[in-house]
Amino acid sequence: MKIHADALLFDNDGTLVSSLESVRRCWTRWAQEYGVTAEAFGRIQLHGRTAGEIAADLLPADVVPEAVARIERLEVEDVPNGGVHLLPGTREFLDALPADRWAVVTSATRRLAEARLEAVGIRPKTLVTAEDVTRGKPDPEPYLLAARELGVEPSRCVVFEDAPAGLAAGRAAGMTTVALATTHRSHELDADLVVKDLTALSALVTGHAVEISARD
Template identity: 50%
Template structure:
């Protein structure tokens, strides 16, 4: 077992790219949105992953007023709601969730998606989150720590005893700011670096054969 995981009281997951492989759907939506709004798709994709849509849009189109930003963000999300054909669980996701249940560790999902999109994507991946915190549940999205702190409160576990699992730097920043331990996918830097969620499932298992 990796040193330091013994004190973990809950696991807080990002959704897109962490529990759910939806990268292709996310990219298609941002490319279509960028074409509609006259934005370079590469510029949008470079900063969109893991961030709330309105935050990304404010960066891309700083001249827009609040009402127009809200409409543009709503349009971006609308492009994603029904695009579920290739959305699946990430490698090791179901194995890890089974291991969490066996160990009696509570978990939650904290996502920059809204509730409709989060439930659609989790459903497509065959995952039911016991606690779901979406962009609609917080005043400020990632990298602000509010979402992860809220999830910890809902689980009744101090955030300092939570492990945040993320595949985007903006989410890792949120986890660190909340005071949680972090596990990073896709070559990013966290307290733990993971190739996939299967690796975390094995590290959480205290049995000698899992080491």
């Protein structure tokens, strides 16, 4: 299968970078600090959601702003402790792309996203974070904003995601979707193409387009 596009839009955590170890460590401490029971915390989906959404599910509204600031601080400070690393194929795939052909689109805050990306040596020219939009994934706004910033029509963009909410955002934006089965099982992911990770793909830049192919 070959996909042709003018721009490639990547989710960060679970797509380019694994931060699961750090996320679990920080959110567990956060839940303890705010008196969230293990039962309540266990019912919450952490991956692919903003900290504000998670906090709002668990805490009174008047506590949410302080709690969101706290988890951001914990996660940023935890980055040097390990638990954040590149996923297989990330470096090789991004190195094949011109800087103006791709962007990172994340549900994290800018401060946290930049800390994690810097830790693994990724410096995107275009970065869209939770603070840049009014509605996060699965709303298409984050991906539509990235397309505008790159100057590319949404239909000419490919979204790379590991989470159902992000894939839904890409579809709603009218973009081609590629799912990476790094945090969810393949049958849980609805996309135009599902692969295990970026090692399964190659990118060839031809003129103003990028040709994405599945490796044999």
